[in-house]
Amino acid sequence: MTEKSQPEQSLDSRLDEALDMTFPASDPIAVRSPCPHPAIAPDDNVGGSRVKYYRYLRHRLAVRIMHWINVVAIAVLLMSGLQIFNAHSALYWGQSSYSGRPPVLQITARQTSEGRPIGVTRVLGHEFKTTGVLGVSTQDGQLTARAFPTWATIPGPLWLAMGRRWHFFFAWVFFVNGALYVAYSVLTRHLNRDLLPTRDNWRSIGRSILDHLRLRHPTGDAARHYNVLQKLTYLLMMFALLPLIMLMGLGMSPRLDSLWPGWVDVFGGRQGMRTLHFIIACAIVLFVLVHVFEVIISGFWNNLRSMITGHYEVRTNPHDNPR
Amino acid sequence: MTIPGSPSRRTFLAAALGSACTALLTGCDALSKTQWFPKLLETGEHLNHAAQRLLTSRKSMAQEFSEADLSPDFRSNGTDYPDDPAYRALAASQFADWALRVDGLVNRPSNFSLARLRGMRSRTQITRHDCVEGWSAIGKWTGVPLSEVLAVVQPQPQARYVVFYCADIMDDGARYYESVDLDDAYHPQTILAYALNGRALPIANGAPLRVRIERQLGYKMAKYVMRIELVETFKTVADGQGGYWEDRGYEWYAGI
Numbered sequence: 001m002t003e004k005s006q007p008e009q010s011l012d013s014r015l016d017e018a019l020d021m022t023f024p025a026s027d028p029i030a031v032r033s034p035c036p037h038p039a040i041a042p043d044d045n046v047g048g049s050r051v052k053y054y055r056y057l058r059h060r061l062a063v064r065i066m067h068w069i070n071v072v073a074i075a076v077l078l079m080s081g082l083q084i085f086n087a088h089s090a091l092y093w094g095q096s097s098y099s100g101r102p103p104v105l106q107i108t109a110r111q112t113s114e115g116r117p118i119g120v121t122r123v124l125g126h127e128f129k130t131t132g133v134l135g136v137s138t139q140d141g142q143l144t145a146r147a148f149p150t151w152a153t154i155p156g157p158l159w160l161a162m163g164r165r166w167h168f169f170f171a172w173v174f175f176v177n178g179a180l181y182v183a184y185s186v187l188t189r190h191l192n193r194d195l196l197p198t199r200d201n202w203r204s205i206g207r208s209i210l211d212h213l214r215l216r217h218p219t220g221d222a223a224r225h226y227n228v229l230q231k232l233t234y235l236l237m238m239f240a241l242l243p244l245i246m247l248m249g250l251g252m253s254p255r256l257d258s259l260w261p262g263w264v265d266v267f268g269g270r271q272g273m274r275t276l277h278f279i280i281a282c283a284i285v286l287f288v289l290v291h292v293f294e295v296i297i298s299g300f301w302n303n304l305r306s307m308i309t310g311h312y313e314v315r316t317n318p319h320d321n322p323r
Numbered sequence: 324m325t326i327p328g329s330p331s332r333r334t335f336l337a338a339a340l341g342s343a344c345t346a347l348l349t350g351c352d353a354l355s356k357t358q359w360f361p362k363l364l365e366t367g368e369h370l371n372h373a374a375q376r377l378l379t380s381r382k383s384m385a386q387e388f389s390e391a392d393l394s395p396d397f398r399s400n401g402t403d404y405p406d407d408p409a410y411r412a413l414a415a416s417q418f419a420d421w422a423l424r425v426d427g428l429v430n431r432p433s434n435f436s437l438a439r440l441r442g443m444r445s446r447t448q449i450t451r452h453d454c455v456e457g458w459s460a461i462g463k464w465t466g467v468p469l470s471e472v473l474a475v476v477q478p479q480p481q482a483r484y485v486v487f488y489c490a491d492i493m494d495d496g497a498r499y500y501e502s503v504d505l506d507d508a509y510h511p512q513t514i515l516a517y518a519l520n521g522r523a524l525p526i527a528n529g530a531p532l533r534v535r536i537e538r539q540l541g542y543k544m545a546k547y548v549m550r551i552e553l554v555e556t557f558k559t560v561a562d563g564q565g566g567y568w569e570d571r572g573y574e575w576y577a578g579i
Contacts (some may be wrong), residue, residue, distance in 0.1 A: 075347075076351075079351075084457065085457070087455070087456040087457055088454070088456040088457035088458045090458075095388070095392065095451055095459060095461060096392065096394050096451065096459050096460055096461045097457075097458035097459050097460060098394035098395065098396065098397070098398055098458070098459075098460045098461075099392075099394060099395075100395050151348060154348070154351045154352075154355075155351060155352045155355045156348060156351075156352050157352075159355070160455065160456065161568075161571060161572035161573045162355045162361065162572060164455075164573075164574075165361055165364040165365060165367065165368070165572075166351070166355075166364060168364075168367035168368055168370075168371055168579070169363070169364040169365075169366065169367030170367075171367065172366075172367050172370050249579075250579075252453070252579065253375065253578055253579035254385060254451075254453045254537065254538050254539060254540065254578065254579075255375040255379055255383075255538045255539065255578030255579065256375060256378060256379060256578070256579070257385065257386055257538075258379055258383040258384055258385045258386070258537075258538050259378055259379050259383060261384055261385065261386040261387070262386055264386070270451060270453060270459050271458075271459055274457060
């Protein structure tokens with residue numbers, strides 16, 4: 001990398017810049033007057049025109065720490081959750097697992113006529129053969145009947161008691177971290193400034209959808225702001241899916257069900273809450289996949305650096321086409 | 324100069340990611356086998372217990388259901404016929420010679436035959452049974468509130484826990500046992516059940532007597548109860564964690 005010629009800026013000035021400068025979100029590739037301290041790299045010519053770039057503090061330290069705590073907590077919660085799921089690998093709707101109705105989802109194993117074990121996944125009455133991954137997979141070099149494979153669970157072998165310990169400990173880490181993040185975002189106005197969509201955002205929602213489908217991302221100064229789909233997704237996670245998955249977890253507690261007898265019926269009963277807990281977990285996995293995909297295609301190292309050191313590099317080149 | 328996203332960098336990244344994942348998994352398994360790490364994780368359980376006590380009152384009631392909600396067949400889990408000659412002899416005579424022994428830190432240690440228990444005040448409740456494995460089943464239980472039995476034997480002031488000793492011998496040769504604190508012991512829905520769905524309790528579900536502790540998970544609800552002891556601490560019983568499954572890493576307070 002050659003672009004190290006940026007003039008020294010104090011942290012405060014970069015912070016002010018990050019906080020105060022606003023750019024028209026309605027025009028994602030507009031380039032207005034670049035930052036107050038443009039860094040010019042004479043050697044770095046693209047398409048004959050000069051590339052200007054500067055770095056600014058995109059993610060503050062608290063956000064960076066909370067982000068990485070969240071990464072660990074969600075990974076452990078997912079994998080220990082699959083360990084817990086493996087103890088009874090079927091999901092139901094309603095209060096009971098034994099109501100006479102078949103499960104909504106079931107991951108199980110059966111034998112072929114030749115005696116070979118095969119993994120079977122049944123979803124809403126449809127059966128899929130999933131040998132190798134779901135139902136039957138390799139453990140210690142042998143095909144073993146287990147719902148999710150060893151590489152997807154914490155701990156690897158079937159060990160419900162230990163899986164629960166991991167799950168509940170990291171559930172607290174996740175809850176405290178999330179609560180701190182929400183409090184922080186409200187108090188520092190991170191929520192208002194960076195996450196709540198602006199009026200222009202709402203107007204540009206159609207184009208933002210198209211841009212995402214074409215894998216085009218804002219460049220230049222417009223890249224300093226989250227786009228509207230990104231904002232809405234983060235808000236959906238923060239205020240809907242993550243609180244809901246915690247609530248569904250609490251609903252599986254017989255003690256907390258006694259808080260107000262019958263409240264679990266609102267969410268389809270205890271087994272319904274277990275099913276919703278699982279479905280929301282799948283939605284979080286989907287979020288993570290899309291999130292990581294977007295991070296990779298919109299400038300992996302720049303994004304990664306900004307979540308580690310905080311600094312994000314903005315390239316301002318009027319002739320540069322958006323990637 | 325290395326360009327971001329060049330093949331060598333990508334290969335390196337993929338390899339790094341792969342080995343990081345493997346190391347993470349091996350690390351998690353190794354941590355699970357240490358002494359200190361599960362202890363650290365246990366703080367989560369202590370917080371769970373504290374939060375549950377904070378959010379719900381000591382006497383909060385578990386949800387009760389209607390006959391229409393009953394599971395067609397109440398699942399039997401764990402032992403379904405204790406492999407103990409003394410128990411099997413009792414079962415052969417329909418538990419006519421069986422008696423529940425209640426002793427320990429009580430003023431009047433007593434024996435309760437099945438007939439005596441059936442003659443005491445009873446409670447019938449249709450409740451949901453939540454197993455630690457994740458499944459639930461709904462059954463109608465009839466039995467004596469544990470508080471009635473405790474009123475007869477008169478616990479001493481230093482008694483803090485109620486220990487249930489069972490007839491079932493588990494795969495590893497240890498006998499099943501469980502314990503609860505006095506909050507749960509005196510809870511209105513804590514009963515010593517002798518009937519399920521209007522019929523005598525089947526052997527598969529714990530005949531002649533099993534305990535129902537409706538705000539905790541299934542493993543707390545010991546089947547085949549032979550003796551109840553009031554104690555100041557359960558540290559001296561078996562491996563000291565308060566129950567068969569607790570001795571094998573499960574939580575003593577099974578509220579979630």
